[in-house]
Amino acid sequence: MKTAVGVFVLAALATLFALPSVLSAYYITLVLPAVAYAIALLGFNLLFGYTGLLSFGHALYVAVGAYGAAVLSSKLGIKSFELVLLLSGAAAVAAAIPVALLSVRYEKIFFGILTLAFGMLFHSFLFKFYDITGGDTGIRVLRPSLFGNEFKDLDKTAFLVGPFYYYCVGLLAILGFVMWRIVHSPFGLHLVASRENRRKSEYLGVRVRFFRLIAFSISAFYCAVGGAILAINTGQADPELAYWTHSGELVFMAVLGGFANFFGPLVGAFTFIFLKSELMGLTQFWRFWLGLTLIVIVVLFPRGLVGVGQDLWTRLHKR
Amino acid sequence: MNSKRRKLLQALGGTGVVAAASPYLSFPAFAQNTPIKVGIIAPKAGIAGTIGECGLRGTMFAVERINATGGIAGRKVELIVEEETNPKDSIERLRKLVLQDKVDCVQGIVSSGVSLAMGAVAEEMKALLIFWDGTTQDGVKETMANPRYVFRSTDNECEAVMASLLAIKYWKGKFKTIAGINPDYSYGRNNFAAFQALLKKFGVEHKVVADQWPKVGTTDLNSHVAALKAAKPDLIFSSLLFADLPIFMRTAHGAGLMDGGTKFVFPAAGFQHTALKKSFTPEGMIFGHNTLYFDHKDASPLQKDFVKMYVDKYKDYPHWEADRAYFAMQVFKAGVEAAQKAKNAWPGKEDIISAMEGVKVQSLGGPGHMRKDHIAEQTFYQGLTTHKNSYDFPTLGTVDTMYSDQIQKPPGADFWKWIETAQIKL
Incomplete structure (x- = not known):
């Protein structure tokens, strides 16, 4: 099983690294947000899939990452993407801790509503505090340097589909590996245990609230990294990133791919980005079709696309 | 949608997987005897959906006329339309049009939040927009001092400046207390601030007794109306312009806000002109139609043709977004043709851009030109409303016309300093 997963991951990474030589620049600019969401969803699913806490406000941390990149690059003149990632991630963790301290006391709808409320609180802050946040128009995000190299000879598109793309895919691989280790560590097992039966796990000595607080903070860090990548791809951080519909999109992607599987949300991110992009080009009723897709997935394939793939694989294997 | 699916199936059936995958692969640009591709990004849903639709109709009218008379410098125009949503997704649409569809020019955009983000991206991509x-x-600070590839419409504040001047012209000495109900984003805030700055400039003593900032798209304005009513202002200034404006007027009418002779100034109400029925709007409001007043008695034959077509085809009356869209297409056409004439060969993007700088065109609403700094100058229409017409909504009883060089800051100027120092005529 481990070998199969390893082969799958290596094949997926090799495909991602090979894409720029196969796909046109436009499609690579679509893969970039998919990579960003994949990283964010790795964190989101630590909370949702492994801890059993469904957050409706995680766009807040994506926005913290995006605004972190905006403030650091536009206002403070920091160009190093490594520094942007670290500081944005740290800001997201700092923002997550007080939210988590309150939210992880609750479960199910109460947890969801609390996270939603904090998300909208941050959206209001971004929208109303013009002098700090730029209000509705947001803040420009300038092109970063990667390992000290600014790639000045490349225009923005060439930078995005070239060095920045490979950097982000590398980041996805590293953060994916780290998350894999987290969910398969004793810490990860504690989270799963608290998801399955909170009382029983507490009785067995699991410090449920503390571990959930840690999981919440890790998920915020991952979302901020995804947000920073998104913001550089767009070139702007705006309040819509923190809006509840964006949190809804994170949930959509996780459910679409299958939140019960480690790779499900990643598959969901790539599928969602390409599905949305193609539907937007085909019809003005793309929201209807996206909604219908979600209904079909939830009703007929609750384990998501990865679940469907697993079922097909099992059937083929049996024959 | 069907044609795209057919194309995909034909490709799969006829030439196999490689052909089917062709939209996803890189290929060189098309030859120049093919149609000129123009990408349009416009809202199709939500609070700006009807505005985008009106703009698209203006574009289609322009393209039909252009293609019927031989196209742009001999090449027909082909439109590829994408939807404007939030900045992130709209920029993705821009990239699709430029990198994948390889359009020659992109036009559109209604939202300031999207245009601010997209302008910088287009400039970095060297995409004509x-x-x-x-x-x-x-806010009112220009972020792109010397754009090369991006051309934009007149300043958002033009309509507020004109409406403020009309309020002073018609009502100076007739009001002392003012209130504002403006959308809670930079446009609404700047407009109300500009109104107060102009009152100060013209020595109109006033006191702000209430300022309300509903979020764009708010559908319950009861509390805002109650606050305005409690403040009892002599004049209310409102830059509401989306679907929330008719809601405000209905709520205000129901609450009796219009019973006491309060004066109303609506710089950008033209977007909603047909939704503001006589039954709940008073006469004598200052009403902004921006760059297209559909019922202008002295309109050009071009405008009259357009309005007639619009009424016959869509059973509706157009507003200024149709004019903005028509203007954008005419500026592009004029630029291409001037560059082609100068070069005596098909011009490149840089030639077209240079030719568009300073170009003068006749738009639906009247004459306009594109300044050297890539900012448009156009003709604006506002005035006092009347109910004496054959429609179920108010029109302008008196039509004031201003060319935007009177109400827009000159190149490189600071907006607030310009208001203080400019020789502005009432």
């Missing part, structure tokens, strides 16, 4: 509306200003 002409905004219908929106701005590249952060």
Whole structure:
């Protein structure tokens, strides 16, 4: 099983690294947000899939990452993407801790509503505090340097589909590996245990609230990294990133791919980005079709696309 | 949708997987005897959906006329339309049009938030982009001092400046207390601030007794109306312009806000002109139709043709977004043709851009030109409303016309300093 997963991951990474030589620049600019969401969803699913806490406000941390990149690059003149990632991630963790301290006391709808409320609180802050946040128009995000190299000879598109793309895919691989280790560590097992039966796990000595607080903070860090990548791809951080519909999109992607599987949300991110992009080009009723897709997935394939793939694989294997 | 699916199936059936995958692969640009591709990004849903639709109709009218008379410098125009949503997704649409569809020019955009983000991206991508509306200003500060590839519409504040001047012209000495109900984003805030700055400039003593800032798209304005009513202002200034404006007027009418002779100034109400019925709107409001007043008695034959077509085809009356869209297409056409004439060969992007700088065109609403700094100048229409017409909504009883060089800051100027120092005529 481990070998199969390893082969799958290596094949997926090799495909991602090979894409720029196969796909046109436009499609690579679509893969970039998919990579960003994949990283964010790795964190989101630590909370949702492994801890059993469904957050409706995680766009807040994506926005913290995006605004972190905006403030650091536009206002403070920091160009190093490594520094942007670290500081944005740290800001997201700092923002997550007080939210988590309150939210992880609750479960199910109460947890969801609390996270939603904090998300909208941050959206209001971004929208109303013009002098700090730029209000509705947001803040420009300038092109970063990667390992000290600014790639000045490349225009923005060439930078995005070239060095920045490979950097982000590398980041996805590293953060994916780290998350894999987290969910398969004793810490990860504690989270799963608290998801399955909170009382029983507490009785067995699991410090449920503390571990959930840690999981919440890790998920915020991952979302901020995804947000920073998104913001550089767009070139702007705006309040819509923190809006509840964006949190809804994170949930959509996780459910679409299958939140019960480690790779499900990643598959969901790539599928969602390409599905949305193609539907937007085909019809003005793309929201209807996206909604219908979600209904079909939830009703007929609750384990998501990865679940469907697993079922097909099992059937083929049996024959 | 069907044609795209057919194309995909034909490709799969006829030439196999490689052909089917061709939209996803890189290929060189098309030859120059093919149609000129123009990408349009416009809202199709939500609070700006009807505005985008009106703009698209203006574009289609322009393209039909252009193609019927031989196209642009002999090449027909082909439109590829994408939807404007939030900045992130709209920029993705821009990239699709430029990198995948390889359009020659992109036009459109209504939202200032989207245009501000997209302007910088288009400049970095070296993509020719002409905004219908929106701005590249952060507040009233220009973020793109010397754009090369981005051309934008007039400053958002033009309509507020004109409406303020009309309020002073018609009502100076007739009001002392003012209130504002403006959308809670930079456009609404700047407009109300500009109104107060102009009152100060013209020595109109006034006191602000209430300022309300509903979020764009708010559908319950009861509390805002109650606050305005309690303040009992002599004049209310409102830059509401989306679907929330008719809601405000209905709520205000129901609450009796219009019973006491309060004066109303609506710089940008033209977007909603047909939804503001006589039954709940008073006469004598200052009403902004921006760059297209559909019922102008002295309109050009071009405008009259357009309005007639619009009424016959869509059973509706157009507003200024149609004019902005028509203007954008005409500026592009004029630029291409001037560059082609100068070069005596098909011009490149840089030639077209240079030719568009300073170009003069006749738009639906009247004459306009594109300044050297890539900012449009157009003709604006506002006035006092009347109910004496054959429609179920108010029109203008008196039509005031201003060319935007009177109400827009000159190149490179600071907006607030310009208001203080400019020789502005009433």
